[in-house]
């Protein structure tokens with residue numbers, strides 16, 4: 001275990017008010033101790049590190065200059081907010097980050113008054129900040145509202161919707177564009193190239209012009225320190241930037257690691273000016289920790305690691321991850337069919353499309369954080385006969401629901417949706433839990449909705465989706481590793497709307513949708529041992545349902561339990577609806593849906609989450625006994 005860093009100055013700063021009592025000359029030391037504390041804490045918990053390292057100085061400067069929590073700081077995504085948490089009364093719990101009952105890995109209103117807005121999905125900060133600014137004005141308040149948004153998050157439409165509105169309202173809102181020239185992967189798109197041009201100072205102003213311009217916004221208080229800050233290194237961009245055209249006063253770029261530059265600029269913006277202002281701050285993701293600076297992903301998200309070497313802990317795996325199986329299967333199909341193309345919204349490594357991109361660079365599209373566009377872009381591809389796969393996390397597809405309905409489903413376009421991170425995701429908590437996709441997709445007419453029970457099934461579903469041209473089709477699979485089943489050389493095309501019986505019994509039927517199948521099989525063993533002959537079926541499809549299979553299970557068993565890792569309203573609800581409409585509930589069948597709880601479940605270890613949700617084998621056994629009016633113990637006795 002590495003020695004805990006010495007942090008004599010940070011030890012005296014529990015809250016921002018104590019930070020504000022420091023002399024400005026002490027701030028570089030504070031920043032250095034804060035960085036060491038951050039590295040040490042994340043080495044023990046794992047989590048998002050690179051983004052936080054990049055905003056250490058910015059965090060210190062913001063809390064030094066602004067009167068938080070009355071002044072509101074909104075961190076976009078919130079993954080970079082660990083230094084903010086350390087400075088805002090949460091240092092004593094920082095080593096509980098992302099663990100059960102510990103601090104959230106993102107900003108969270110319930111956690112602290114210094115977190116005025118919860119996040120984890122990107123590009124919400126300017127909208128939320130504008131709402132707060134307008135509310136302040138309506139209430140006659142005077143506090144500042146500061147939205148800190150990354151260059152990656154700046155690719156999402158919502159950021160522009162918010163700026164468009166802010167420019168029109170002319171509300172006093174401070175936006176800090178934290179430009180580290182990185183998303184999770186290197187950023188994609190024309191906006192990123194534009195920011196790079198601004199940051200490289202293509203358009204310099206002369207000192208006089210700069211002075212005039214700053215004075216026009218900041219009043220006469222523009223001092224030499226600010227002029228120096230914005231002149232420094234890259235120079236000051238004048239006139240006609242996109243942000244100015246949208247009604248923002250645009251300052252920068254300035255060096256986001258230089259407190260002597262940050263503090264005078266922030267103070268002057270705090271004390272002067274009207275209307276919305278955007279400060280373009282240039283930072284380095286992973287700053288100040290050599291292994292992070294050298295890493296391709298700048299240590300965006302890490303496991304526990306050794307501080308000296310940077311080596312990350314790796315859990316031993318007996319099976320490949322679902323993500324990898326998906327990616328390799330798609331590459332395999334794409335070798336056979338050049339109409340297959342792949343789309344990701346800024347998640348090439350998370351979705352496995354980095355592998356696809358290596359094999360087929362010209363058929364891979366990283367559209368940036370732009371889920372809505374990703375879906376409609378794929379719809380356009382499909383209209384011209386391409387076979388697009390939009391590989392996306394369940395939670396992020398939520399953002400593109402109207403595009404799924406209006407652009408894809410109504411037009412019956414064959415867009416394929418491989419849905420990763422379906423179900424509990426563990427440490428990222430409720431914002432990233434893939435709970436709702438089955439409910440929101442299976443309610444759409446003619447949508448084909450599948451879930452893979454294991455990695456071999458996933459391979460079949462990739463092939464099935466590739467060859468299905470009749471309309472939209474999705475298949476879901478969870479975060480983490482497969483079960484370790486034998487893999488077919490190539491996937492088979494599954495019959496649409498047909499499930500499979502995995503084990504035959506007579507009294508109890510367990511109907512699984514997705515990877516809970518293995519717990520159903522364990523439960524069936526236990527039920528069998530207790531004298532309850534149990535059938536286990538893998539539904540494969542939530543839409544269209546395998547009606548014959550369900551009818552058979554309902555008619556020939558006393559108990560029918562549906563098991564899924566999704567919200568209420570999903571697969572089980574589809575089955576219940578079918579049973580009710582077809583009179584299959586009229587003869588005393590005991591039916592129990594086992595779904596995710598109807599609540600937002602906080603971050604924890606996924607295995608524990610399954611137990612708490614009753615979705616492990618013991619929970620399934622309990623549900624069967626409860627349906628039969630017995631306790632599990634009594635039945636065993």
Ligand SMILES: Cc1ncc(C[n+]2csc(CCOP(=O)(O)OP(=O)(O)O)c2C)c(N)n1
Pocket residue numbers: 051054077079080120121122149150151152153154180182183184285345346347369371396399
């Ligand atoms: C809507 C949405 N899509 C995707 C993600 C996944 N994601 C989290 S952080 C991130 C990169 C953000 O880049 P940037 O805003 O530049 O922040 P940085 O990590 O560089 O500080 C992505 C793609 C997300 N959180 N929300």
Ligand SMILES: CC(=O)[C@@H](O)[C@H](O)COP(=O)(O)O
Pocket residue numbers: 077079120184301350421425428479
């Ligand atoms: C903040 C964010 O949205 C991503 O970094 C996310 O945490 C990645 O999750 P995975 O680790 O499951 O890819």
Ligand SMILES: [Mg+2]
Pocket residue numbers: 150151152153178179180181182183
């Ligand atoms: Mg970035």
